[in-house]
Amino acid sequence: MNVVIIGGGIAGIAAAYCLSNDGHKVAVYEKLKKSNWGGLAYLLENEEIKMFKKIGLDDELYAIANPIDTQNKLNTQGKVIETAKNSRAVCIPRNELLKIFISHLNKNIIKYGKSFAAFKFDPHHNITHACFSDNTHYAGDVFIAADGINSPVRRLLIGSQPFSPVRMQEVINVIPLSKIKNHGFCLNEAVKFMSDEGGLAVGVAPTRNSIIWYIQFDVQKYQILNGQAKSIHEFSLDVTRLWDKRIKNLIEHTDFSSSYIVNNVYVKNISKLHYHNLAFCGESAHKFLTLVNVGVGEAIGDALIVKRLLHKCDDKLNNIPTNVFKDYDKGRIGALLKQYNKNKDSLNKFLQPLKVAYGK
Ligand SMILES: Cc1cc2nc3c(=O)[nH]c(=O)nc-3n(C[C@H](O)[C@H](O)[C@H](O)COP(=O)(O)OP(=O)(O)OC[C@H]3O[C@@H](n4cnc5c(N)ncnc54)[C@H](O)[C@@H]3O)c2cc1C
Missing domain, CATH: 3.30.9.30 (D-Amino Acid Oxidase; Chain A, domain 2)
Incomplete structure (x- = not known):
């Protein structure tokens, strides 16, 4: 299938990695120029590492990232209150994490300096093309919006979510x-x-x-x-x-x-995670997780379900792309709510x- 991905952060790149591994033709359109594309660093804990294992990149992650064996909570004077040894967490700069995924993608899959502007639709509301502010447009069978928390795609297709x-x-x-x-x-x-x-x-x-x-x-x-x-x-x-x-x-x-x-x-109600033949991944889908600490793992979780749905669709040739994401919301919302509640608990603990x- 021809997959157009809007946004080249972790969610877009993880989706590109998972889908191109499954034989799809993928292109990522990223607003920023390559030189501006970087960011800070992530502390990835057990749950996130498990996601890297699922997609076969855990060894590469451990080879590049700094292993964090111990995680200590201290009082203000440095006395240990709580300790977690053998944590298997890692700390890694964002651009190095992105490079792990990108090293597996074909050259030129990512087009930089492409700012999403609009879509073209067929008479059944399926998206046929993504259009960019430099007056280019690209056709796809399915589309992924991975354009971050302020998602212009979500605002256009679904309306803005009050945070x-x-x-x-x-x-x-x-x-x-x-x-x-x-x-x-x-x-x-x-x-x-x-x-x-x-x-x-x-x-x-x-x-x-x-x-x-x-x-x-x-x-x-x-x-x-x-x-x-x-x-x-x-x-x-x-x-x-x-x-x-x-x-x-x-x-x-x-x-x-x-x-x-x-x-x-956060957003109180999780709204739709898809629109016809477009799936939202990463922060554009679910900036309701309260804290930033698990976004990478959840972005991979999104990519894995999208991969499964596209795979199923390939198996049934008569299944038109309109229906391809109909089970996406059902497949994701339970896991996301679990994470939301976990984060809410840690936030409450932090405030005490x-x-x-x-x-x-
Ligand atoms: C400071 C900080 C620290 C964090 N720390 C952690 C951590 O320790 N552990 C963890 O798991 N998560 C962490 N997160 C969360 C994690 O970064 C995200 O959840 C995860 O990277 C998924 O992001 P994303 O790809 O959905 O969005 P983004 O990373 O925001 O990527 C969206 C991309 O879309 C592009 N874009 C936007 N508009 C357009 C447009 N119109 N056209 C084309 N492209 C567009 C943007 O330029 C950007 O590259 C942190 C986040 C922040 C901000």
């Missing part, structure tokens, strides 16, 4: 290891310092060439003045003033102009004082 804010925001920072010599953290350990009162935590997770560190905070108790580097810097110093001195060291070595503020959001959350 509800989550009571947690995050600031994520990266320090190249070349810029910080004595950071005092073990390279195979991820740690999270938690405030006694709850609603504030600092996490640290090393990749092979950088330290990723982040502040998670309850937006009802803490606010960053604005998104400028100076405000983020002052906020970071302010909320961690009396904490373990390794955090002050991280702050001193951080270029806050590259910080990323995550506004966690330590002695309530950890019974100490």
Whole structure:
């Protein structure tokens, strides 16, 4: 089948990998120019790693990513509250993760600098072509929208989904290891310092060439003045003033102009995950997971179901693409709701004082 994928983030690239492995002709259209295409890094835990195993990329992931054997929760002074050993988690920069998938794709499958603009339809509302702002258009049998949280495709086909804010925001920072010599953290350990009162935590997770560190905070108790580097810097110093001195060291070595503020959001009702012969994958499908921590695994989960549905459709030649995704919503929504509830529990735990959350 001829598959047109809009968006070249993890969801689009994972779908391209899974579908081209199954013999489909795939093309990915990504809005950004190749040089702008990068991003931060991911801490992938057991559930996400299982998804990589399912698609046969776990060995490659372990070969490139930094293994995180131990995950510790600490109090603000660095005393361990909870420990998870042999975690089999990894930490990996986004562009390196994308490269693992891309190394298996045919050259030129990804077209950069292609911003989706519109569709052409047949009389039965099936999509026939995706059109881009440079006046090009491409025909497909089926289409995948993997164009992220603000999905222009979703807005066009289904309408915008009202998001509800989550009571947690995050600031994520990266320090190249070349810029910080004595950071005092073990390279195979991820740690999270938690405030006694709850609603504030600092996490640290090393990749092979950088330290990723982040502040998670309850937006009802803490606010960053604005998104400028100076405000983020002052906020970071302010909320961690009396904490373990390794955090002050991280702050001193951080270029806050590259910080990323995550506004966690969710949607109360999961709406449609498909439209005729188009399936939504990744954040365009389900930005309702409350926290950003599992998006990669869920994006692979989407790709695997899409692959199964297209495979079934190939088996029955009389099955027209209109119906191809009719079981997609049913196949995904149960798993996504499970994840949503899990994330809601961790969010509630995060907001509680330590002695309530950890019974100490
Ligand atoms: C800071 C941060 C940290 C995260 N950390 C983790 C983590 O530790 N673990 C984890 O599992 N998940 C994490 N996530 C979530 C994870 O990144 C996503 O859920 C996952 O990558 C799936 O994203 P996506 O491909 O759906 O969307 P995106 O990564 O947003 O990709 C969408 C792509 O579509 C493109 N696009 C947008 N509009 C158009 C258009 N009009 N035409 C063509 N292309 C378009 C965009 O340029 C982009 O490349 C994190 C997310 C963020 C923001």
